[in-house]
Amino acid sequence: MRKTLPVYLTAMLLSFALDAADSEKNTSDKIIALSFDDSPRAANGYFSGSERADKLLKAFKQADVPQVAFFSVSGHLNEEGIARLSRYNDAGHIIANHSHSHPDINSLTLAEYKADVKKADTLLRQFSMFKPWYRFPYLREGDTLQKRDGMRQFLTSENYFNAYITINNYDWYIENLFQEAIKSKPNLNFDALKSFYIDTLMEGINYYHQLALEQLGRAPKHVLLLHEMDITAMFIDDLVTELKTQGWNVIPISDAYSDPIAQYETTRIMKYNPGRIGEIAKDNNYSGSLWHHTLNETHLKTEFEKRVLSVQ
Numbered sequence: 001m002r003k004t005l006p007v008y009l010t011a012m013l014l015s016f017a018l019d020a021a022d023s024e025k026n027t028s029d030k031i032i033a034l035s036f037d038d039s040p041r042a043a044n045g046y047f048s049g050s051e052r053a054d055k056l057l058k059a060f061k062q063a064d065v066p067q068v069a070f071f072s073v074s075g076h077l078n079e080e081g082i083a084r085l086s087r088y089n090d091a092g093h094i095i096a097n098h099s100h101s102h103p104d105i106n107s108l109t110l111a112e113y114k115a116d117v118k119k120a121d122t123l124l125r126q127f128s129m130f131k132p133w134y135r136f137p138y139l140r141e142g143d144t145l146q147k148r149d150g151m152r153q154f155l156t157s158e159n160y161f162n163a164y165i166t167i168n169n170y171d172w173y174i175e176n177l178f179q180e181a182i183k184s185k186p187n188l189n190f191d192a193l194k195s196f197y198i199d200t201l202m203e204g205i206n207y208y209h210q211l212a213l214e215q216l217g218r219a220p221k222h223v224l225l226l227h228e229m230d231i232t233a234m235f236i237d238d239l240v241t242e243l244k245t246q247g248w249n250v251i252p253i254s255d256a257y258s259d260p261i262a263q264y265e266t267t268r269i270m271k272y273n274p275g276r277i278g279e280i281a282k283d284n285n286y287s288g289s290l291w292h293h294t295l296n297e298t299h300l301k302t303e304f305e306k307r308v309l310s311v312q
């Protein structure tokens with residue numbers, strides 16, 4: 001049997017509900033830092049390497065982007081690549097380790113893998129903003145107990161930090177689609193490309209933020225995975241503007257790694273790693289998908305054809 005609540009109680013409950021709705025909208029909860037992998041990534045498609053660096057740094061200024069990290073592959077360090085990383089370094093951004101040859105830990109021995117990381121460490125220390133942070137290529141951290149724990153011990157003994165991400169996407173695949181399209185379609189609609197890029201990234205960001213809220217019961221300081229590429233250089237200012245419009249606060253990357261999830265270590269051994277929030281979700285026995293459709297090449301290709309290629 002239901003009783004009618006006294007009016008004052010109803011008003012109180014309503015006011016709690018409104019407070020809760022307000023706090024969900026609290027903009028300070030949406031906190032994110034930016035990271036760029038694979039730098040200096042192959043150039044000379046649409047932009048040369050130096051043009052890309054120009055545009056990227058200009059866009060950072062334009063959108064008032066705080067310190068970011070460039071997770072760099074030392075095997076890419078030719079003369080032009082060194083010049084490009086030096087420019088990011090001199091603009092005050094962090095240069096960190098993303099291996100020498102971008103290997104997949106699942107297909108190397110632990111000893112081979114460690115040697116590759118060590119080689120990158122030696123070569124990347126030439127940059128004054130270098131930090132001993134390691135970003136695992138493909139986010140894969142070891143498909144056996146021996147490799148996973150071997151790498152954990154190795155990183156600790158080398159005073160390294162495992163520079164995890166919380167938000168993944170396939171921006172590199174959008175770059176592939178763009179570079180392929182621009183070869184035969186120089187009059188490609190760049191406004192349509194920009195909207196597609198921003199909408200896709202925002203969709204992934206909001207999806208993983210929602211998952212984080214559910215799994216942690218709070219909003220973490222996020223680390224967004226991006227790549228150092230031409231579409232990034234073209235649209236990063238617009239992406240950051242959109243983030244701010246949607247209530248996100250973009251913070252320096254070292255601040256993001258002060259979140260308690262930085263200390264989290266999964267008990268699992270994973271062949272494919274969904275990022276830190278995904279690890280926590282798996283450990284919580286979350287049964288939903290950890291691979292959003294912004295990580296699906298077929299989906300992205302279909303959307304790109306519909307939203308970019310077919311637009312005049």
Ligand SMILES: [Zn+2]
Nearest residue numbers: 037038137138
């Ligand atoms: Zn990479």
